[in-house]
Amino acid sequence: MKKQIIKLDINNQIYEVMVSPTDLLVDVIRKQIGLTGTKKGCGQGDCGACTVLIDGKAQLSCLMLAIASEGKKITTIEGIANQETGELHPLQQSFLDHGAVQCGFCSPGMILSSKALIDENPQPTEEEIKHALEGNLCRCTGYVLILEAVESYVEALSKGEV
């Protein structure tokens, strides 16, 4: 299949990459662009480790073609900390503080799924958080501390602390 040059807008940078029409977004992000924070745990849309934000919505990059992502704003885990100071996004900090990170392999997807939810709905209920995260598998933490981390961030947000 013939390769073509496309432009991807990732974390506010434009990357010009040569892809074939069947190349998946996750592989282009990881292998061509080198942003390996996006993880691949199954390649079949089951685990959520490859979650990225596309125009602000959480999407599985292993089920998206790279060519179909052109012209959209893509955010990966590398793009949510303060780009100038390096200071962690408060959601990232909350994951650390609550012990919601163990092996860390699901963390990028978990954090991005949480961020997509809260960006759209800053005061989600517990049920809404669970709904947003049920597509992200984690095998280390048991999820409970992840839920606490997200709820704590939501609370801090509502009090204007972050």
Add this chain to the structure above:
Amino acid sequence: MGKMYEVSNKYNNYKEYEREFTEVGRSIPRLDGPAKVTGKVQYTDDLVLPRMAYGKILRSPHAHANIKSIDYNEALKLDGVLAVITGEDCPIPYGIVPHNANEHALAVGKVRNWGEGVAAVAALDEATAEKALELIKVEYEVLEAIVDPRESVKRDDLRIHENHPNNIAYEGTQVYGDPEKALAESDYIIEKEFYSSYVNHGFIETQSAISDFDPNTGKLHMYATCQVPHYTHQQLAKVLEMPMNKIRITVPLIGGGFGGKGVASQADFCSALLSRKIGKPVKITYERSEVFATNNGRHPCYMKFKMGFDKDGKITAVDFNNLMDGGAYSGWGIVVLFYTASMVHIPYMVPNVKFDGKRVFTNKPTCGAHRGLGGVQPRFAMEQMLDEAAEHFGMSPYAIRKLNAVESGYTAKSMMYVPHSEYKKCLDEAVEKSGFLEKQGKLPYGKGIGISGGYYISGTSYTLYLSYKPHTVATIKIDEENGVTLFCGATDIGQGVDTVMAQMAAETLGVKTEDVKVIPRDTEISTFDLGTFASRLTFATGWAIRQAAEKINAELFPVAASILKCRGDEIAVKDGYFYSIYEREGKKGRNREVLWTDVVTMYIESNGPLTCSGQFTPPRRKGIQQGGNIGHSPTFGFSAQVAEVDIDLETGKVNVVKITEAGDCGQPINPMSVEGQVHGSIQMGLGQALYEEMQIAPDGRFLNPSLHDYKMPTIRDMPKIDANIVEAYDPSAPYGGKESGEGPIQPTAPAIFNAVYDAIGVRFTEMPLTPEKVLNAIKAQKAK
């Protein structure tokens, strides 16, 4: 960076456990946490080496077949294909237990399970490697497959391994005391059969390996997702026929292991063989289906139990017959078989024990080491039988456990010695926090509460091959340029041992944890460690680190003493200062002190560099017989859990509403990490209890090798968890701490099953407890 450690949250409640410690007992988030949440951390598949090629493994569609021929000429002709290997390139068998070695990097002559590797390709890119696999022609002679160990053991006519009659991999018998007589004299005997299911670890990071063979030096450098780099190192040397000192294994960060990465993977061997063949680095990363095909998960067990009690409810004897489904190869099998035997002896006093076990080959992906190995299966059975006995005696399930619980100083009939146990405290706290006594037997139909206990080893006493060397070595280097650098081969698989090791080193050296650099595992740089298994690291590395740090202190204290003008034995070190415990500046002034870094500078200027090593070798026990050395451990962790369920009577779905846990891990080194281990254990136990099972068709095809069809718990399935750490300090442990990562999975499934009994009055004996089984039982009840 200072900010991340100023954690203001519920973990401050653990302060009461700090005792005299300053670094041990701190709930420090993972030191590599910021790198993990920003995506900067590197796992094996994230690495790319210059000139690197990509490998793929062709896997068998049949569960049992002779390989008549493999023709890969067409594959080699494809542009971009660099090499193809088959079983002919790896005739030497390997295995984690060396004297049972019967696995090959690629099948030799015969495949014994669906998905076994038969050929591997290296190509310039992954797409080409995949295309090449399609061009390899394998001619199979398909054989009948056996997938049920109860059948397999009767089929001597159909041997999966020619040298194993009746497909028995191993069998073993242990008799302690006089179980026959004790059972005959018992006031009450329960006889029951149980089945524990066929589950996978489900780590999110699939296995990956990059091998880089340098033809000029004859050296191999491998990066791999490996939780036992030492054992993999040994096996690579054997299969590749290379000396160990020509092989270096670097373990990048691991995305979950749970025992599944506790064996060398076919990606390790195939990447190494391919790299040696083409003289370029080769990376092989598993697809999810390959994780299932190579499995190494928990052994399904068909268990027949007899359990006797005296008139007071005290256990008199246990007779345990265990038929274990081992799958196609040996792996950790013999170890797991004897662990199931030893797990009977604790956490309750059992004066007479008989064990008959067989591990049997079937045409299924091999079973092996899986969080809490060997314990989960018999615990599932015994904790339910205890409840049944309690009901018979009119006792509370709590009371019967308290009555039989072991205490510190207990020696089991198998000679297993328990230096420290707060198991009774665990039971008390779980019962009190959950309101168990107020709720049990009193909830409306469909709602129930159940209790269970458990324990696990804190390390093994023996190596997998005969050796008397230390099991762990830690080296601490002190200099002005780097501060404190800790070298140890212990493998962080996500459980957080790097952080815990830094805390323990910092504690003894008197510096801050954040100032200790832990050098990640690398067989050429790190000092020796056996690997991550058997919940051994906190205890084993703790002793080695403490010894190394004390040697450092022995060098630095006299220097500090001369600066402070006091005696060396009057010096203490904490928070980066050496100080005199007596001498003060002026009458009411601070203790006379000197900066730790100043002492280091003075020491190095006059003495040169400062590096010290410590080591740990577990104690051995006298009088061990009958294979009973497996299960011996320097010490043990304990746990009690109470599960509350709410059963949907329309659908049969068991909803676990809450789990209350109380654990004895001794002194928690990092309470936040302990809680994480407990939560993760509960999740995995709950998954096995209710949802997970690898499904194999009668012809051996794997029906659900994906995370879509293999159902692991999601965030929606989790109950509320109240995890408590009971106050405990194990004096035999280096900082009073012991395991917390495998004990807490032991009680989860039986606690849930006991709760289901409390809810609907039906005793289930097979995992997983699917809605269908529950609904059928409810219907049968109504029909009566």
